[in-house]
Amino acid sequence: MKKTHFIGLTFLAFSAVANVHAEEKRYISDELSTWVRSGPGNDYRLIGTLNAGEEVTLLQSNENSKYGQIRDAQGRTTWIPLSQLSEQPSLRSRVPELEQQVKDLTAKLANIDGSWNERTAEMQKKVAGSDDAINSLKEENQQLKNQLVVASKKVDAANVQLDDKQRTIIMQWFMYGGGVAGFGLLLGLLLPHMLPRRKKNDRWMN
Structure with a gap:
């Protein structure tokens, strides 16, 4: 009975410190690999690793411990420091x-x-x-x-x-004009001499 009561109190404590929100895609930072834990803190045991660049789904985050609950490609639900998650692919x-x-x-x-x-x-x-x-x-x-x-x-x-x-x-x-004029002049001078002359006594005799 005490064990059941302790588990219930622990769940309520987790619910009080955890901010539940819609699932969001996140990516493991560029480190070679990172450890994941069973709970939202360094006191919880390590249960595996995730490779750099691997895509996971952020289920919820704990503002006090700065841890986020994630689900990986294999369907495992674990916790990881929020600082090791990125909104962009690595x-x-x-x-x-x-x-x-x-x-x-x-x-x-x-x-x-x-x-x-x-x-x-x-x-x-x-x-x-x-x-x-x-x-x-x-x-x-x-x-x-x-x-x-x-x-x-x-x-x-x-x-x-x-x-x-x-x-x-x-x-x-x-x-040509001078020649014609000269010929005419010459003809005018020569023509009277060429015609026969009439005697003046012929008029008195008639």
Whole structure:
């Protein structure tokens, strides 16, 4: 009877010092292993160990002893110092995940680098094509300028030849006009001498 009464008092004492709350996930800190006990304090016996990074469920915590009651993956219910629990997975357990993230990021960077190189090569091709087009246009422009110079010289030469022909034609007209006038004058001077003269006595005789 006394033993039963003692167990009841002990349970009530635990209930008074323990803060019961909803189950929460926790992780064993990054130590290689940690001891778990049968009760919320260093006076309780050790009943096993848990590995670093192992996921457990926090059932309740004792604020006086700073211990928490946990349930591990094997279903065992034990107590462990709250300082050895973490809300985040341990670095040891996150290493494979981090390594995978690093691999994924490396692959993405490689894809980005490859895509960037392709875009850069395309841009360089376009720039080179633009340079070729610009050089071609420059050459064509220069050829047109040369043709324009040649055409201008030909026009100037044609104008000179036209002026010479006009002067020649004008001189020829002057010569023709002068010749006609001279011939007319000469004809006017010679014609009276060429016609027969009538005698003045013929009028008196009639």
